[in-house]
Amino acid sequence: MRSLNRRHALAVLAGGAAALAVPWSRAGARPLxxxxxxxxxxxxMWGVASAGFxxxxxxxxxxxxxxxxxxxxxxxPVRDSVDFYTRYSSxxxxxxxxxxxxxxxxxxxxxxxxxxxxxxEDGFAFYDAVLDTLAAAGIRPMLTLDHWVYPGWAADRGGxxxxxxxxxxxxxxxxxxxxxxxxxxxWVTFNESTIYTQIEVANxxxxxxSAPMMQQGVDYAHNTIYxxxxxxxxxxxxxxxxxFTTGTTEPVFNGLLFDPASRHLDYIGIDYYDGFSAxxxxxxxxxxxxxxxxxxxxxxxxxxxxxYYANRYPGLPLYIVENGIATQNGLPRPDGITRADDLRxxxxxxxxxxxxxxxxxxxxxxxxxxxxxxxxxxxxxxxYTVDVVNDPFLxxxxxxxxxxxxxxxxxxxxxxxxxxxxxxxxxxxANLPDSCSDPVRLPDS
Numbered sequence: 001m002r003s004l005n006r007r008h009a010l011a012v013l014a015g016g017a018a019a020l021a022v023p024w025s026r027a028g029a030r031p032l033x034x035x036x037x038x039x040x041x042x043x044x045m046w047g048v049a050s051a052g053f054x055x056x057x058x059x060x061x062x063x064x065x066x067x068x069x070x071x072x073x074x075x076x077p078v079r080d081s082v083d084f085y086t087r088y089s090s091x092x093x094x095x096x097x098x099x100x101x102x103x104x105x106x107x108x109x110x111x112x113x114x115x116x117x118x119x120x121e122d123g124f125a126f127y128d129a130v131l132d133t134l135a136a137a138g139i140r141p142m143l144t145l146d147h148w149v150y151p152g153w154a155a156d157r158g159g160x161x162x163x164x165x166x167x168x169x170x171x172x173x174x175x176x177x178x179x180x181x182x183x184x185x186x187w188v189t190f191n192e193s194t195i196y197t198q199i200e201v202a203n204x205x206x207x208x209x210s211a212p213m214m215q216q217g218v219d220y221a222h223n224t225i226y227x228x229x230x231x232x233x234x235x236x237x238x239x240x241x242x243x244f245t246t247g248t249t250e251p252v253f254n255g256l257l258f259d260p261a262s263r264h265l266d267y268i269g270i271d272y273y274d275g276f277s278a279x280x281x282x283x284x285x286x287x288x289x290x291x292x293x294x295x296x297x298x299x300x301x302x303x304x305x306x307x308y309y310a311n312r313y314p315g316l317p318l319y320i321v322e323n324g325i326a327t328q329n330g331l332p333r334p335d336g337i338t339r340a341d342d343l344r345x346x347x348x349x350x351x352x353x354x355x356x357x358x359x360x361x362x363x364x365x366x367x368x369x370x371x372x373x374x375x376x377x378x379x380x381x382x383x384y385t386v387d388v389v390n391d392p393f394l395x396x397x398x399x400x401x402x403x404x405x406x407x408x409x410x411x412x413x414x415x416x417x418x419x420x421x422x423x424x425x426x427x428x429x430a431n432l433p434d435s436c437s438d439p440v441r442l443p444d445s
Contacts, residue, residue: 029438030356030434030438030440031355031356033352033440033441033442033443033445034352034355034443035417035443036416036417037348037351037352037355037413037414037416037418038351038354038355038413038416039351039411039412039413039416040350040351040354040360040412040413041412042412043361044360044361044362044363044412045101045102045140045186045319045361045362045363046098046099046100046101046102046362046363046405046408046409047100047101047102047103047104047142047362047363047364047365048095048098048100048102048103048104048364048365048366048367048368048383049103049104049142049321049322049364049365049366049367049368050084050091050103050104050105050106050367050368050369050371051104051105051106051144051147051191051367051371052105052106052107052108052111052147052149053065053078053081053106053108053110053147053148053149053372054081054147054367054371054372054373054374055081055082055084055367055369055371055372056081056083056084056085056108056111057078057079057080057081057082057083057084057085057086058080058083058085058086059078059080059081059110060108060110060111060114060123060151060152061110061114061151061152061153062108062110062149062150062151062152062155063110063149063150063151063152063154063155063159063203063205064148064149065078065110065152066152066155067203068375071203074375075374075375075376076375076376076377078372079388079389081371081372081388082369082370082371082386082388082394083394084369085126087394088129088130088133089133090396091368091369091396092130092133092134092137092139093137094368094369094383094384094396095137095139095368096137096139097402097406098368098383098402098405098406098409099405099406099409099410100139100405100409101138101139101140102139102140102141102142102186102362102364103134103139103140103141103142103368104141104142104143104144104188104321104364105127105130105141105142105143105144106143106144106145106146106147106149106191107127107143107144107145107176107180108123108147108149109145109146109149109150109151109154109169109172110149110150110151110152111123111126112124112127112172112175112176113151113172113175114151114153115151115153116151116153116154116168117171119172119175124179127180128179131180131183135183140184140185140186141180141183141185141186142185142186142187142188142321142364143176143180143185143186143187143188144188144189144191145173145176145187145188145189145190145225146169146173146189146190146191146196147191148191148192148195148196148199148374150169154168155205158205158206159200159205159206160197160200160205160206160210160213160214160217160218161205161206161207161210161213161214165217166217166220166221169217169221170221170224170225170228173189173221173225173228174225174228177225177228177229177232177233178232181229181232181233181236182233184233186237186238186239186319187229187236187237187238187239188238188239188240188241188269188321189221189222189225189226189238189239189240190218190221190222190240190241191241192241192242192243192271193215193218193222193240193257193258194215194242194243194253194254194257194258195243196214196218197211197214197215197218197257199374200214215256215257218257219257219260219261222240222261222264223260223261223263223264226238226261226264226265227264236266237266237267238264238265238266238267239265239266239267239268239269239319239321240258240261240265240269241269241270241271241321241322242254242258242268242269242270242271242309243271244270244271244272244301244305244308246276246429246430246431246432247304247305247308247430247431247432247435248429248431248432250308250312262313265313265316266316266317267316267317267318267319267361268309268313268316268317268318268319269319269321270305270306270309270318270319270320270321271320271321271322271323271366272301272302272305272320272322272323273295273322273323273324273325274295274296274297274298274301275296275297275298275300275301275425275428275429275430276296276298276428276429276430277296277298277425277427277428277429291328292326292373292379293326293327293328293331293333293334293379294334295326296335297325297335297337297342297422298424298425298428298430299342299345299346299348299349299420299422300345300349300420300424300425300428300430300440301428301430302320302323302346302349302350302353303349303350303352303353303440304428304430304431304435304440305320305430305431306318306320306350306353306358306360307353307358307431308430308431310358310359316359317359317360317361318353318358318359318360318361319360319361319362319363319364320350320360320362320363320364321362321364322364322366323346323363323364323365323366324365324366324367324381325337325339325342325343325381326373326379326380326381327339327379327380328378328379328380329377329378329380329387330380330385330387330399337421337422338400338401339383339399339400339401339404340399340400340401340403340404341421341422342401342422343365343401343404343405343408344404344408344414344418344420344421345420345421345422347363347408347413347414348413348414348418348419348420349420349440350363350413351413351414352440365383365401365405366381367381367382367383368382368383368384369382369383369384369385369386369396370382370384370385370386370387370388371386372388377389382399383398383399383401383402383405384396384397384398384399384402385397385398385399419442419443419444420442423442423445424439424440424441424442425439426439427439
């Protein structure tokens with residue numbers, strides 16, 4: 001899931017210079033705000049998301065289990081997280097109750113290949129059981145091949161800095177594809193690949209000078225496995241999802257890595273979380289996420305993200321692969337925004353984007369339960385909250401967003417006359433210059 005706090009610092013630093021180089025991306029004025037909005041349609045994909053290391057527990061030896069062990073001042077213990085490994089069936093039941101039809105998981109390389117060239121049938125059996133349960137529930141899987149985690153044996157030799165990493169990654173990916181292509185999943189090859197490179201550098205696995213080598217390797221691996229997936233699963237839908245920063249920084253931050261993969265995409269997978277505008281810069285704090293619950297919320301930014309990528313890669317459908325809001329251990333946010341209001345507001349802007357002609361095909365809420373947010377259990381993103389540190393029973397407790405999301409999936413969106421709880425800002429930095437010169441507005445403004 002989530003991106004690092006340092007990503008936001010980079011976005012702010014790059015924004016001013018990049019804005020000067022980015023051309024106007026949209027022809028004509030923005031359409032007027034409609035007084036009523038249509039639902040997203042029966043074919044729209046409503047989903048929830050999770051990731052192996054963050055949710056499964058019972059973690060095998062991996063680069064991330066080592067980061068946690070080696071840097072106790074930086075990362076708190078993983079424990080067994082929310083124990084999706086043994087509770088997957090009941091969590092899928094929760095997804096059924098939400099009315100979603102997509103469930104994103106990752107197939108952890110570290111779990112299915114504990115030694116180089118040796119695959120673990122028990123590891124695959126776990127994912128077999130998860131996918132069987134999803135199929136019985138009528139839910140389509142979205143499978144991530146790499147959510148920032150690889151086996152300990154690959155970490156021993158330097159991870160993505162080793163020349164054999166790409167070949168070994170592809171060998172495992174082909175095994176996963178061969179086993180699960182018949183399930184007709186949606187595919188994500190790499191999660192937030194630019195952030196992935198940052199993480200490897202930050203954790204001293206990858207020298208900064210080797211970052212271009214990792215980026216080239218990730219692009220080659222994505223393009224190669226894309227072709228292989230389409231051989232095994234004709235008509236497959238494959239992406240490499242992007243952590244959206246701001247439109248002005250995207251060519252610098254994501255474009256250098258994403259553009260070489262852009263001809264091997266069937267949809268654009270976008271992760272959208274926080275927004276920026278003058279006076280709302282996030283506090284810079286150390287740690288993997290910083291204080292995520294203090295970061296500025298701009299639900300309308302999801303519209304700008306969709307607009308940016310619709311213009312950058314015309315003809316490709318758009319899917320919000322991750323979106324959510326952080327609280328601190330389930331406490332109210334300092335800005336007073338609730339999870340339910342944020343979700344409804346975000347979906348309103350999805351419907352506005354669809355009404356304005358953007359080919360939006362799906363949305364995943366991050367995440368169905370709280371989980372290990374890359375170093376801490378303080379940030380809570382779950383529709384169902386779980387107190388991993390203090391509750392030995394790992395009870396799933398519904399937040400106010402559970403009822404909100406259930407109503408959304410049942411009705412195909414928010415009601416036609418809905419108005420967001422939080423008005424859009426006058427000058428968002430989400431996609432300069434037009435997000436300031438021609439911002440999205442509500443019908444009464």
